[in-house]
Amino acid sequence: MPSQSHISRRVAAAAVSLVLAGGAAACGPKDGADGAGAAGGKPGAAGAPQKGGTLTVLNSEPQNDFDPARLYTSGGGNVPSLVFRTLTTRNREEGAAGTKVVPDLATDTGRPNADATEWTYTLKDGLKYEDGSPITTADIKYGIERSFAAELSGGAPYLRDWLVGGESYEGPYKDGGKGLDSILVPDPKTIVFKLRKPEGEFPFVATQTQFAPVPKAKDTGAKYEEHPVSSGPYKVVKNENDGEHLTLERNEHWDEKTDEERKAYPDKIDVRSGLDSAVINQRLTTSAGPDSAAITTDTNLGPAELAQIGDNKELAGRVGTGHFGYVNYIAFNPKVAPFDNPKVRQAVSHAINRTSVVNAAGGSALAEPATTFLPEREAFGFTPYDHFPAGRTGDPAKAKELLKEAGFPDGLTVTLTHSTAQNRQTSPEVATAVQQALAAAGITVKLEGLENNAFNERRWDAKNTPGFFLSRWGADWPSGGPFLAPIFDGRQIVTGGSNYNHAQLDDPAVNAEIDEIAKLTDLAAAGKRWGALDKKIGEQALTVPLFHPVYKRLVGKDVKNVVISDWTGVLDISQVAVK
C-alpha cells in the first residue's frame, strides 16, 4: 500500500513543470542522436570527475522532516541517501542496471529462509557514525522501531504491514524498553527480520531510510531531524527552516572502502529549496557563478522549456533523460453505470487518441504512449500487450461498433472526473484531450474538475469513487509488485481510508497469484509473472493506460558524471562531481 499521496508529491514537484529538456530524445530524428550529451553518452561536462568543490542543489520542495524515520523515499532518496546509509541500497548505475538492489551497510542483499518470511543481514566491518563511534545492528533495530512512533510518522507502510506484531507496535517511546520482538539482534553485526507472510522483495524495502541506524543515546525524538547522526559520506552542518536550506559537509568518519555506491566527489553540498520551478530551470539554463555547479533533485523541464531549448546544442547537452516507474491512466469504477458494461470500457479504450494525450502531457519527449499498466522497463516485468488497439490516434469506428453492441447505438454521455492541478497528468489538458477523442466515437464527455485535494479524496474514497476518472500510480521500488498489488489486490480495498483499488477488483485468482509471486526471491522469475498478470488483468479493461512519463532535467555547466538509473529516473546526487 504505497502512500501514493507522497509519491505524487515527489513526482508532482517534477511534474508541475514536467520540464524535461529534450536532450537527445527531444532533438529526435532531426538531429540524430546528437548534442554534446551524446558524445560521452552522458549529459554534463566532459573529463574525469575529481574530488572537491561545492555542489549547489536548487529545489522547489524543501527537505522537510529530515529524519530517517519520517522520510518516504524510493531506494533511500537522493539527498537523504548522502546522510543515511541503509542495509541495502539501489545500484548507482546508468539505466536498467540501476534497478538492482545492492548491499550498503550489509554484506549482501539479505539471506531469506526457505519461504522468504525471515531475512538475515550481516554488517560490513569498519562502519562508523560521524562521531567515530561504531554502527551496530541494535541501532538499525532502534531506527526501525522509531518509525512506528506516532510523532515520527511519514514513512512507507510496509514495515507495519509485514513485520510480525508491526500492526500494533507503537514505537520505542511507549513500549517500556521492550522493543519489537520480530527484529532480532543476536550480535552487534547480525540482524534478523521475521515477517507475517513471504515477501521476496524485502531487500527493496531495506533500501528505505527507516533502515538507517539511529544511536539510541543521540535520539532527541521529534527534534532529531534538526541534526540526524550521519552514517553516510556527508553530515548535516546546518538545517534552516525545516529543510529549506540544508548545508552538508564531508563526514570524515565515512570510509569509502565500505561504500561502493556513493562517489561523494564534492566537499560541500548546499541544498536550497522553496524556488519556483521556472526559476530553477532558468538558473540552470544560465548556469552563472555558483549555478554552474548546480543540479536539481526535484524539478523537471516542462514542454515550453523544452521547446525553448530547441536546437541549442550546448543546452541540450546538459539535459539528462530518465524513466521513473510511473503510469498515468484512466480508471473505471465498474460499480457506476454505464461502466459496469465491459463493452463500454472497451469502447473507451479503442477511442482514445494517445497522440493528443501525449501532447497534452508535454509531447513525445516527456511522455511515452502506454497500452500496458506496467512501465516499459524490464525490472517491472514489462510484457507488451494491446488488447483494445486504438492505434496512434484512436479507432472511433471500432468504439462505435462496441457501443452499439452494448446498447448505446446513439452514443452516450458520461462524466470524466479530473483535477485542476497544473500537473499535466490528471489536469484539464489531459481531460480535454480525452474528451475530444471520445467525441469522435459518439461519447459526449462532461468534465468534472476538482481541486487537487478534493480530487484525491474523491478517487481514494471507496464508497464514492467516480465512475470514470484520471488517475496515476508510481511504484516505491522497480518491480511489478508495488504496481499491481495496491491497484488490483482485492484485500487492499480500504473502505475507511485511502483506497487505490479503484475498480474494487476482488478476483480470487488475481489475489492468489499476487501471493504466489510474493514468495519468489528470484526477482527475474517474479518479473515475468508480474508481466503475465498485468496482461491478464488488462483483458478486463478496468483501466485505460495513457502514458508513461519521461523525465528531463538540466544540470549546470560544470557538473560531471551524471548517472540516471531506471529506478529513480533522475540523476543520482551521490555520483555528481563539480571539479
Next chain:
Amino acid sequence: MSIALERSAPAPGAVPPGAGAGRQVWRRVRRRPSALAAAAVLALLVLLALAAPLLSHLTGQDPGAYHDDLVDSARGGVPLGSFGGISADHWLGVEPGTGRDLFTRLLYGARISLLVALGAVAVQTAVGVGVGLAAALGGRFAGRLIGLATDVMIALPMLVIGIALTAVVPPDFPRPLLLILLIGLFDWGGTARMVRAQTLALRGLDFVDAARLSGNGTLRIACRELLPSLAAPVITIAAIKVPTAMVAEASLSFLGVGVKPPTPSWGQMLSSAQTWFRADPAYVLLPAGLLFVTVLAFTVLGDAVRTALDPREGSRLRVGTGKESKA
C-alpha cells in the same frame, strides 16, 4: 469615497437630472478622440464576439478541434511554422500542445470575458444602488448596520472565496453565471458607498424637500426624484468597474476556477500560456494584448464619462470660456 463624506454639502453644479443631461454628456464625450476610439474598439470587439460562430464557420475552424499534426510533439508541442503556426487556415496560429485554432478561441473567449464582465457589473450596480439608497434613506440604525455590512464586503477577499465556492457548487451549475454572481455579489461595496454619499447630499436639496412636502413616500422619492439624479455618477462608476471585473474573471480563470475547459476565456488562455512566453511568444501576446486593449478601452471610456459628468467641468461650461460655452 468614504462614509465621512456623508455630511458634505451637495456638489455645486452637479449635472441636473433629466434626458438633457445624457445628451450633454454624449456631446462632451464625443469631442474626445480617445474616448471615441475606445468606443469604436469596444463596439468592434462586441461585434466580433457576437459574430464568433459566423466567423469560425467562415475560417472553417472549430475552437475545440485538435490538430496534432500542427505541433512538434518532440519539442514539447510547440506549433510548427513561424509566429505560433500562422497559416491560411489558422490566421493567428495554433495553441501549443493541442494545435487548436487561436483565432476562433480568442473570439469565443471574448464572448465569455465580455459577458462575465458586463453581467457582473450589472449585478454590482443593481446591488450597490439598492444598498446605498437603503443606507441613506433608512433609519440611523439601519444606515449604520448597512454601512458595517458594506465594509465587511469590501474587506472580503473575492479570489479566496471564489476558489472555495467553485469547489462546493454543483458541477452542472453554469460557470459563466457563477462567475457573474461571484464577481457581482462581491464587488458592490464601492458603488453602495458612493450612492449613499450622493443620496445624503441630494436629500437636502429643494426638489427632494418639495416632493416630500407634497406627501410622497420614501420609495417614491427614491425612484422618482433621487434615481435620475444618481444616474450620472452610477454610470461613471459602472464604466470604471468593467475593466476590474474583466481582470477578476481573468484572475479566477487563471487560478483554474473560471469557465470549464474546453470553453475558452482570455483569462484561461493566459493561464495556460504563462509558461510559453519565451518559446511561443505569440501564444501569450494574443490574449494578453486583447485583454490589455479591452481593459484600456473601458478605462478610457469610463474616464471620459466621468470627466463629462464632473461638476467642475459643468461649472466651467456655465461660466464659459467662449469656446466651451458654445457647446
